[in-house]
Amino acid sequence: MYITGFLVCLLLKGNVAARTPNNSLLEGLLKFIPEGTRYYEEEPPDAKKIIPEYDFIVVGAGSAGSVLANRLTEISEWDILLVEAGGRENYAMDIPLLANFLPFTEANWKYRTVPSDNVCLGMVNRQCLYHRGKVMGGSSTINFMVSTRGNRRNYDQWEEMGNTGWGYKDVLPYFLKLENMTIPELARDTKYHSTSGEQPTSYATYRTPLADAFVNGGEELGYKIVDYNGETQTGFSYLQSTTRDGARWGASRSFLHPIRNRKNFHVSKRSLVTKILIDPITKTAFGVRFVRNKKEYEVRARKEVILSAGAVNSPQLLMLSGIGPRKHLTEMNIPVIQDLKVGYNLMDHPGMPSATFIVNQSVTYLTDAVMSNRSAFLDYLYNRRGPFSVPGASEGIAFIDTKDPKNPDGNPDVELFFLAAGIPSEVTYYKLLGYTDELYNTVYKHLEGGHYWTAVSMVLQPKSRGRIMLKSSNPRQSPLIYHDFYHNPEDLETQLLAIKEVMKLSKTQAFRKFGSKLHDIPIPGCKHLLFGSDDYWRCVSRHTATGIWHLSGTCKMGPHWDSSAVVGPRLRVYGVKGLRVIDASIMPMVPTAHTNIPSMMIGEKGADLVKQDWDRLD
Numbered sequence: 329m330y331i332t333g334f335l336v337c338l339l340l341k342g343n344v345a346a347r348t349p350n351n352s353l354l355e356g357l358l359k360f361i362p363e364g365t366r367y368y369e370e371e372p373p374d375a376k377k378i379i380p381e382y383d384f385i386v387v388g389a390g391s392a393g394s395v396l397a398n399r400l401t402e403i404s405e406w407d408i409l410l411v412e413a414g415g416r417e418n419y420a421m422d423i424p425l426l427a428n429f430l431p432f433t434e435a436n437w438k439y440r441t442v443p444s445d446n447v448c449l450g451m452v453n454r455q456c457l458y459h460r461g462k463v464m465g466g467s468s469t470i471n472f473m474v475s476t477r478g479n480r481r482n483y484d485q486w487e488e489m490g491n492t493g494w495g496y497k498d499v500l501p502y503f504l505k506l507e508n509m510t511i512p513e514l515a516r517d518t519k520y521h522s523t524s525g526e527q528p529t530s531y532a533t534y535r536t537p538l539a540d541a542f543v544n545g546g547e548e549l550g551y552k553i554v555d556y557n558g559e560t561q562t563g564f565s566y567l568q569s570t571t572r573d574g575a576r577w578g579a580s581r582s583f584l585h586p587i588r589n590r591k592n593f594h595v596s597k598r599s600l601v602t603k604i605l606i607d608p609i610t611k612t613a614f615g616v617r618f619v620r621n622k623k624e625y626e627v628r629a630r631k632e633v634i635l636s637a638g639a640v641n642s643p644q645l646l647m648l649s650g651i652g653p654r655k656h657l658t659e660m661n662i663p664v665i666q667d668l669k670v671g672y673n674l675m676d677h678p679g680m681p682s683a684t685f686i687v688n689q690s691v692t693y694l695t696d697a698v699m700s701n702r703s704a705f706l707d708y709l710y711n712r713r714g715p716f717s718v719p720g721a722s723e724g725i726a727f728i729d730t731k732d733p734k735n736p737d738g739n740p741d742v743e744l745f746f747l748a749a750g751i752p753s754e755v756t757y758y759k760l761l762g763y764t765d766e767l768y769n770t771v772y773k774h775l776e777g778g779h780y781w782t783a784v785s786m787v788l789q790p791k792s793r794g795r796i797m798l799k800s801s802n803p804r805q806s807p808l809i810y811h812d813f814y815h816n817p818e819d820l821e822t823q824l825l826a827i828k829e830v831m832k833l834s835k836t837q838a839f840r841k842f843g844s845k846l847h848d849i850p851i852p853g854c855k856h857l858l859f860g861s862d863d864y865w866r867c868v869s870r871h872t873a874t875g876i877w878h879l880s881g882t883c884k885m886g887p888h889w890d891s892s893a894v895v896g897p898r899l900r901v902y903g904v905k906g907l908r909v910i911d912a913s914i915m916p917m918v919p920t921a922h923t924n925i926p927s928m929m930i931g932e933k934g935a936d937l938v939k940q941d942w943d944r945l946d
């Protein structure tokens with residue numbers, strides 16, 4: 329065990345020394361699995377033999393797919409195959425502080441948006457980086473571990489759109505079913521929390537004094553300190569995260585590790601599904617084609633094929649298989665089986681992370697310093713304590729309804745996501761965001777080594793919509809992601825309101841104690857504008873904001889009379905038998921939440937819909 333810790337320490341240090349996300353040492357670290365740790369015993373093994381036919385085939389072992397596979401395999405007479413394009417998890421993914429390193433590994437699909445003239449202007453080639461997990465657990469294995477459900481009105485709105493069974497009263501039981509709330513004072517509220525589910529929610533085991541400044545600053549501004557996953561959402565809070573005992577607990581660890589010994593459960597890893605097999609006459613899905621280790625397999629599903637491949641890949645797979653907009657598929661030379669609005673309605677939460685505040689004390693995370701602190705690492709390894717347990721340096725969240733700020737039960741349109749670090753704190757941040765070297769070197773580089781905080785200002789109820797399209801009929805080709813997230817000018821105005829909230833917060837007594845000061849070197853593309861003016865921040869947003877990886881909505885759920893719907897409220901694809909989509913792509917409106925827990929809820933409810941339809945729900 330000691331040797332293990334020492335080795336990881338060395339690897340961590342090596343990586344930091346090189347200070348570039350693209351180096352083999354980091355890849356080495358991320359492939360490194362200390363002997364005797366859980367990964368050898370606990371992750372479901374790769375199935376040695378794939379049988380020709382299963383009852384259900386689930387595509388994608390992500391947030392929704394992991395929950396779904398767990399619940400479906402409860403029925404012992406059902407054989408389930410879970411097909412996942414990525415490989416297994418490893419030790420480094422467990423360490424919350426390293427979250428921002430993971431997108432540089434092969435556990436990411438590494439998608440980019442199509443260049444736009446309106447947004448992502450400060451990014452290399454004007455492309456935002458749209459990270460997506462490609463690993464057991466999907467995006468929950470590489471995400472920032474923020475645990476949020478959203479507002480009750482989000483789900484009531486889904487229901488009002490015609491989605492019977494998706495109102496808040498219907499989905500709350502599923503949020504409870506999956507949760508293991510390990511924060512005692514929150515767990516007491518049993519109307520909103522549960523301790524019997526598989527998904528732990530915790531506080532980090534460490535906090536900087538700035539975390540308190542954030543929460544106290546919010547109070548100074550007149551907001552309440554709340555449990556945003558409780559009765560009301562608006563206010564300021566410490567971050568609740570999908571962690572336990574200082575380590576990440578993604579969807580695979582929570583929902584798949586415990587069922588690794590189920591006899592009716594097969595997992596096929598590193599297996600890229602290239603097509604859903606559909607009989608064009610009866611319009612019935614009967615299996616999938618996938619490639620594993622250069623070998624092609626065709627496996628049949630007796631009952632259903634279920635897509636849980638996420639908001640980019642589920643629509644991609646539908647289109648590759650002949651389900652999608654007729655005109656587009658015809659242009660791609662794909663025979664049309666069902667004409668549906670697949671790939672439309674793409675949503676995300678635009679987030680502006682570039683406003684950086686300088687503080688005058690050593691109270692923030694310098695990943696470099698933390699990683700080269702051997703005693704901090706050993707403390708983490710043996711006791712799960714200290715800065716390594718903090719999800720990518722993020723410590724607090726505020727939900728604000730700018731239209732009704734005094735209302736303690738508001739409907740938040742804005743989120744502030746607080747990090748006790750800034751872009752110059754750690755070189756992976758700007759690479760993660762895709763900023764050009766020119767932008768970084770001009771604005772931030774000379775600040776390296778100092779102490780900063782940031783509150784990423786986010787637009788929670790976006791009006792703009794993007795679209796996913798195929799580039800070609802080749803399943804290995806990344807799809808095209810069009811996402812001008814300020815296309816509707818109201819979204820840019822909401823962004824501006826969010827930035828103003830951050831500015832107010834920075835001027836509170838709580839932050840002034842730390843000499844908090846806005847870093848005022850202008851973003852190169854915006855230096856013609858008066859620094860700090862509304863137009864300046866609009867410009868900065870168009871240069872430096874990104875969708876913060878809450879992609880959703882691209883296989884929209886809606887009633888039969890909604891011509892933009894791809895699946896109905898039972899998540900069955902319209903016009904095709906034996907085929908469902910169960911993941912973030914079915915969200916008709918993105919909730920006012922980070923989307924991991926909502927995606928798990930969809931997996932949870934989706935599993936019950938399947939069981940009900942096959943008469944197996946007691």
Ligand SMILES: Cc1cc2nc3c(=O)[nH]c(=O)nc-3n(C[C@H](O)[C@H](O)[C@H](O)COP(=O)(O)OP(=O)(O)OC[C@H]3O[C@@H](n4cnc5c(N)ncnc54)[C@H](O)[C@@H]3O)c2cc1C
Binds near residue numbers: 461913
């Ligand atoms: C960097 C990052 C940070 C984030 N931070 C947070 C956060 O802090 N909190 C939060 O709530 N949300 C966060 N999110 C978003 C959240 O993780 C996702 O919304 C959620 O995980 C989506 O769940 P899903 O089941 O729809 O898809 P995913 O979890 O992405 O799962 C899809 C799975 O399908 C697999 N797959 C796709 N195509 C194929 C194919 N053709 N064949 C086989 N397998 C395939 C993928 O490899 C993947 O494992 C973040 C996301 C990212 C990328």
Ligand SMILES: *[C@@H]1O[C@H](CO)[C@@H](O)[C@H](O)[C@H]1NC(C)=O
Binds near residue numbers: 351
């Ligand atoms: C990373 O480095 C390798 C080898 O040095 C190089 O081939 C590859 O193109 C680099 N990738 C990126 C994304 O820069």
Ligand SMILES: *[C@@H]1O[C@H](CO)[C@@H](O)[C@H](O)[C@H]1NC(C)=O
Binds near residue numbers: 510524525526572
């Ligand atoms: C919930 O988490 C606690 C640790 O905080 C653990 O002891 C317990 O077994 C977990 N419960 C479930 C149902 O996994």
Ligand SMILES: *[C@@H]1O[C@H](CO)[C@@H](O)[C@H](O)[C@H]1NC(C)=O
Binds near residue numbers: 697701703
């Ligand atoms: C290293 O970590 C230890 C234990 O967490 C802490 O007490 C110490 O101050 C840290 N040292 C430095 C130089 O940051």
Ligand SMILES: *[C@@H]1O[C@H](CO)[C@@H](O)[C@H](O)[C@H]1NC(C)=O
Binds near residue numbers: 688689840841
């Ligand atoms: C930081 O700035 C604040 C406000 O100006 C001041 O009160 C405090 O003494 C400063 N602290 C240090 C360590 O310089």
